[in-house]
Amino acid sequence: MVPEITSTPCDDAARVCGALDADLGWALGVVFRSYLKVTNAVLADVPGGPRGYQVLASAAGGRPGTQLALAQQLGVDRTVMTYLLDDLERAGLVERRPDPTDRRARRIAVTGHGEEILARLTERLRQAEEHLLGSLDDPDRATFRTILQRLATRIDDLDPTPDACTVAREITETPTPPRRVSA
Template sequence: MSSTSPEIATRGARGVEPQAASGAPVEADLGWALGVVFRRYAKTAAAALEGLPGGPRGYQVLATTRAEGPKRQLDLAAQLDVDRTVMTYLLDDLEKEGLVQRRPDPADRRARLIAPTDKGVETLCDLERRLRAREDALLGILDESERESFRAILQRLAMKANSIDPLHNACVLAEAEDPAST
């Protein structure tokens, strides 16, 4: 019986620590550490966004339209890598909750501009606070200066990685069964 898993031992009755195929403890493996932290972050972020239509995608719509101003529905769908039919349903749900509004584009009355409502901006601010609190809990082992350093270093790494291999929609990665394939 052969295994392609990098883990050659497991915790259990023997009390053996997981090890990579190289013999180094898994805890020393950057990929393992990033995966564990990302998995925990994804779960805690999903809990913070609970109740928001579309969850992470709804959050992206609110955050993008607040930061960048009103956007055409099709442009927003393309930017967030959301199928335009799915975007229509998502916007329907966000609009029903009073979080976004669709209005005619003055440059092309056939197109619709999507903008957050006042309630949408308030909701986004609340979601940002909830996410930050959950991030702080996740990073609770670090003191405040370490958290800020970690965030800054991680942001630099992410910006560099994204410049080499752009990912326009983090939801694609978060929802992928095999994140390495995106």
Template structure:
């Protein structure tokens, strides 16, 4: 999993965790759980950013592939791409490999938003994890990833468009 996917998904969860366990206990009181503010104007929030990040890799991926890679229900994926498309951040194109599928392509506007949000997420990560050695940061990311995967298996994300 790419760093950006970890930053958007797992750091958003870290902010949520900080709210439940107490920001001071996790050392988050100085950053005031900034992750939601970085992504507040982005359709789909962290998931929207993840969709754009995977699309921006340039592998000509279609919606189903992105949904599978990110663990997003196909119905939710459709809603995310609809919202990102309405905001001018992505566009759908026919997939030459499968005429029934649509590729998700990041627009110039989407690339600017992705670059800006990604750099702000890196700043947050440095603030939160900066005192840890690199090996501990990697272990922390791995633990968050495994924890998220187990949580989704136990309680799958709802299908359908969010209201």
């Protein structure tokens, strides 16, 4: 006697998804895992992977500038940031330059080679993101990105760790204390 098949794997998946369709954590997890899989593949050749790309992109934007500020902006431990910058520097993608206002600090600058690599990676990442968001039409993609960005820049209401915008604002608004000159 052949057992009767009452459901298919697709039916089971639909039932599970239906039960979780109001679960924000499940939906974020699915999208996040898919995003990580795609971006890790695209950014595999960059020292530090996605983190290395974020450092490269932030440094190319010219802010926040110093190694410490960059670590704070990206939420990376400063020791980890040091190793990450060492790897990016060895790859010829960034360089550390003395900060003209504080000789103890180093500014992170993208090299010409780093700019070329960043342009290629940014295009590959854009294509991967378009694929990931392929089930959304153009207006929905724009809305999704806008809402996600709004959440990301206002998450400090829930998390006492300052967000990227707060850190950048503090860096640009905080005057550098005068240096003491000893005679």
